[in-house]
Amino acid sequence: MSTTAVRTEHLSKRYRRLLALDDLDLRVVPGEVFGFLGPNGAGKSTTIRLLLGLARPTTGHAWIFDIPATDVEVAHRRLAYVPADVAWWPRLTGAEILTLLERTGPGTDAGYRAELVERFDLDPAKPAGTYSSGNRQKVALVAAFATRAPLLVLDEPTSGLDPLMEREFRRAVLEARERGQAVLLCSHRLDEVEAVCDRVGILRAGRLVEVATVAGLRRLHRSEVEAVFPGAVPDLAGVPGVGDVVAGGGGRVRFVLSGPPAAALRALAAAEVTAVSVREPSLEEIFLDYYGGTGR
Amino acid sequence: MTAGRAVTGLAVRQVRWGAAIVAVLAAGMSLLVAATYAETVGSGSGAASLASLAGNPAIRTLFGPPVALDDPGGFAVWRTGTFLAVLLGAWGLLAVTRTTRGAEEAGRWDLLLAGRITLAGAVGRHVAVVAAAMVAAGAAITAALLAAGTDPAGAILHGAGLALLGVFFAGTAGLTAQIFPTRAAGTGAALGVLGASLLLRMVADGMTVLSWLRWFSPFGLVELSRPYEDDRLVPLLVLAVSATAAVVAVPTAARRRDLHGGWLPPGTGRAPRTVLLGSVTGFAVRRMLRPLLGWSAGIGAYFLLIGLTVKSLTGFLTDNPQFADLAGQAGFAGVQTVEGCVATLFALLAIPIGGFAAARIAAASADEEARRPASLYGGPVTRSRFLAGEAAAAAGGAVVLAAVAGLATWSGVTMTGAGLGLTAALAGAVNVLPVVALGLGAAILALGLFPRAVAAVGAIPTVGGFLLLVVTERVSLPGTLLGLSPFTHLAPVPATTPNWAGAIGMSAVAAGLGLIGAAAYRRRDLRA
Numbered sequence: 001m002s003t004t005a006v007r008t009e010h011l012s013k014r015y016r017r018l019l020a021l022d023d024l025d026l027r028v029v030p031g032e033v034f035g036f037l038g039p040n041g042a043g044k045s046t047t048i049r050l051l052l053g054l055a056r057p058t059t060g061h062a063w064i065f066d067i068p069a070t071d072v073e074v075a076h077r078r079l080a081y082v083p084a085d086v087a088w089w090p091r092l093t094g095a096e097i098l099t100l101l102e103r104t105g106p107g108t109d110a111g112y113r114a115e116l117v118e119r120f121d122l123d124p125a126k127p128a129g130t131y132s133s134g135n136r137q138k139v140a141l142v143a144a145f146a147t148r149a150p151l152l153v154l155d156e157p158t159s160g161l162d163p164l165m166e167r168e169f170r171r172a173v174l175e176a177r178e179r180g181q182a183v184l185l186c187s188h189r190l191d192e193v194e195a196v197c198d199r200v201g202i203l204r205a206g207r208l209v210e211v212a213t214v215a216g217l218r219r220l221h222r223s224e225v226e227a228v229f230p231g232a233v234p235d236l237a238g239v240p241g242v243g244d245v246v247a248g249g250g251g252r253v254r255f256v257l258s259g260p261p262a263a264a265l266r267a268l269a270a271a272e273v274t275a276v277s278v279r280e281p282s283l284e285e286i287f288l289d290y291y292g293g294t295g296r
Numbered sequence: 297m298t299a300g301r302a303v304t305g306l307a308v309r310q311v312r313w314g315a316a317i318v319a320v321l322a323a324g325m326s327l328l329v330a331a332t333y334a335e336t337v338g339s340g341s342g343a344a345s346l347a348s349l350a351g352n353p354a355i356r357t358l359f360g361p362p363v364a365l366d367d368p369g370g371f372a373v374w375r376t377g378t379f380l381a382v383l384l385g386a387w388g389l390l391a392v393t394r395t396t397r398g399a400e401e402a403g404r405w406d407l408l409l410a411g412r413i414t415l416a417g418a419v420g421r422h423v424a425v426v427a428a429a430m431v432a433a434g435a436a437i438t439a440a441l442l443a444a445g446t447d448p449a450g451a452i453l454h455g456a457g458l459a460l461l462g463v464f465f466a467g468t469a470g471l472t473a474q475i476f477p478t479r480a481a482g483t484g485a486a487l488g489v490l491g492a493s494l495l496l497r498m499v500a501d502g503m504t505v506l507s508w509l510r511w512f513s514p515f516g517l518v519e520l521s522r523p524y525e526d527d528r529l530v531p532l533l534v535l536a537v538s539a540t541a542a543v544v545a546v547p548t549a550a551r552r553r554d555l556h557g558g559w560l561p562p563g564t565g566r567a568p569r570t571v572l573l574g575s576v577t578g579f580a581v582r583r584m585l586r587p588l589l590g591w592s593a594g595i596g597a598y599f600l601l602i603g604l605t606v607k608s609l610t611g612f613l614t615d616n617p618q619f620a621d622l623a624g625q626a627g628f629a630g631v632q633t634v635e636g637c638v639a640t641l642f643a644l645l646a647i648p649i650g651g652f653a654a655a656r657i658a659a660a661s662a663d664e665e666a667r668r669p670a671s672l673y674g675g676p677v678t679r680s681r682f683l684a685g686e687a688a689a690a691a692g693g694a695v696v697l698a699a700v701a702g703l704a705t706w707s708g709v710t711m712t713g714a715g716l717g718l719t720a721a722l723a724g725a726v727n728v729l730p731v732v733a734l735g736l737g738a739a740i741l742a743l744g745l746f747p748r749a750v751a752a753v754g755a756i757p758t759v760g761g762f763l764l765l766v767v768t769e770r771v772s773l774p775g776t777l778l779g780l781s782p783f784t785h786l787a788p789v790p791a792t793t794p795n796w797a798g799a800i801g802m803s804a805v806a807a808g809l810g811l812i813g814a815a816a817y818r819r820r821d822l823r824a
Binding site for chain 2: 055072073074082083085087093096101103105106125126129140
């Protein structure tokens with residue numbers, strides 16, 4: 001498919017002296033769940049504000065399905081948005097908010113909405129002033145998923161949800177992907193990103209430092225290998241890609257492998273290895289690799 | 297106790313600028329009126345004939361009974377007292393609900409109260425700081441009147457009375473902010489108490505048999521102290537006890553409730569009411585209805601009372617032509633006719649209606665800052681449509697309020713048997729709408745350029761214009777400066793035909809302000 005759900009070119013945003021977003025080139029295609037990661041203040045929310053036309057880029061452009069993001073009236077017919085820190089008018093009930101968003105939004109599948117209200121265990125008769133932050137978030141999630149808009153922009157959508165609701169959220173995201181909707185998901189929950197995202201973009205200090213599939217990210221990163229030998233442990237120092245070698249007792253050795261594993265595997269095979277276990281890094285370890293000890 | 301002191305410091309930081317402006321304004325007006333007494337009223341026959349004002353119930357109802365008008369201090373009390381009392385009371389109650397319930401509603405107190413300070417302690421300290429600001433404003437008034445060379449006893453009594461009235465409404469707002477769980481409801485209830493107190497004072501002054509009612513209104517108690525004449529202390533002692541009781545009761549009221557809660561348990565659910573949820577404009581109207589009802593009640597009651605006084609007022613002015621002449625010199629010609637009198641009184645209407653319109657745009661700005669419309673921003677609605685919806689709702693509300701005022705005045709006048717056509721009454725009320733439009737335009741300008749100062753900027757054409765008119769009445773200012781006040785361009789409708797050129801000019805300026813504001817609003821980053 002040639003159209004992109006989200007496309008940005010040289011997108012930058014400067015707030016006085018702070019360069020919040022620096023020359024972002026991003027593409028999200030239909031049927032894809034794109035995870036947007038980065039520490040606090042990296043520029044994720046700024047990107048979303050620019051994509052929604054809530055803020056104006058200092059330089060560069062953004063398009064939603066090839067419509068300029070600044071053309072809100074047309075572009076927003078193709079998207080639904082869940083803001084971070086959802087707030088509502090305290091007197092309106094959940095049902096009234098859903099009605100308001102239905103009538104001012106891009107259109108709603110009423111049947112699916114009823115199903116989502118059920119699944120997210122939302123009591124729509126209560127006024128929003130009595131909702132907990134998780135319940136306020138559920139109203140926004142139900143409204144957004146029920147639109148079946150071709151693009152869902154979700155900014156930290158599960159920060160207040162309990163594990164059961166979080167599971168419903170993941171199901172709803174995967175259903176959206178199956179229908180061919182694109183999802184841009186900003187999240188700090190790396191297990192969630194790992195579970196639902198096809199590709200991940202990592203933002204750091206306003207710059208996109210990596211875009212890859214979750215599996216691809218792993219490949220780029222270090223795996224932990226443990227091997228057991230019947231006799232003497234071979235000297236693995238100097239084998240390409242092997243580092244941090246720690247010899248344990250009883251012919252056990254542990255090391256960290258980065259890059260292509262062929263050389264290391266040859267060295268293990270030559271020493272008649274009896275058992276090998278490879279543990280791939282979690283997204284959290286990858287994430288910490290990018291940011292650990294470097295400040296922002 | 298450093299935790300408590302830190303919270304007091306926080307409260308001071310939030311109100312210090314507003315408190316300084318209120319004190320300077322109150323002191324400045326008092327000084328100006330007292331110091332220019334000799335030139336404006338004079339010592340001879342002018343002062344003597346002013347005394348005959350006291351005999352007229354209409355004058356008493358509108359401005360309070362004139363007391364000691366032969367004294368510069370007494371004249372300043374009569375001329376500025378009611379205005380300053382409303383200013384202090386309204387600012388004090390708005391400051392209290394903003395810094396207490398408003399901060400709590402926005403979630404800013406959750407973290408604060410996780411520390412060593414209690415809810416009762418935080419609320420109590422914020423109310424105490426506003427009360428202290430009121431005392432400072434009262435002291436500034438006293439200092440100004442002393443500087444003008446008036447009698448010290450009267451100066452102290454008047455300053456103390458206004459300060460105590462301010463403290464009373466700060467305490468009242470502290471209480472309503474505990475009872476109701478939202479800032480809007482707390483503010484509305486406290487404003488209701490203020491409006492009712494003012495009306496009670498007006499009714500008590502208008503009808504001799506009901507004059508005892510003054511003891512039940514802070515405005516009435518301040519009036520009963522009669523500074524520069526009798527210097528009575530007892531009414532102020534009653535007010536001091538009530539004000540202290542209100543302030544002291546605030547922490548107790550706060551102990552009876554949960555954070556984010558009120559005295560009444562929250563609603564557990566209801567059937568959806570989906571009327572006016574179909575568009576952003578409809579939704580703007582829906583959010584306006586409740587405040588519109590409150591403002592309609594207040595404006596309706598006030599102008600009904602005004603209508604009831606008109607017959608007596610015109611009769612008085614016919615019998616005492618020197619006052620009609622005085623009013624004529626101040627630009628209010630023909631006040632001895634019902635139409636002329638009503639026209640003069642309608643000019644005031646621009647201030648509350650302009651306040652209402654600016655408050656609606658300020659509410660939209662507050663919504664934006666609280667991120668409530670964030671999900672709506674994700675919908676296919678342009679900012680122009682958002683703004684057009686808010687502006688249309690505010691303008692529609694203003695027209696409704698003008699109609700309410702016209703209808704109420706007509707009812708009052710008709711009840712007393714004086715002749716005033718309904719069309720004439722409505723025309724007089726609608727005549728002030730171009731001034732209201734200026735206030736709305738200024739508020740929209742601020743929404744685009746200074747979104748945190750919408751209410752203040754929106755009040756400049758109405759409140760600022762009125763103050764400019766009052767000041768120019770005292771000291772001779774160049775005509776061009778006087779021309780800046782929108783009130784200069786209002787014709788006394790229904791006594792004469794409208795000043796069409798003025799109305800068109802003001803509407804054009806209002807539209808220009810609004811368009812600049814709209815362009816800025818479209819271009820700026822939203823705060824959500």
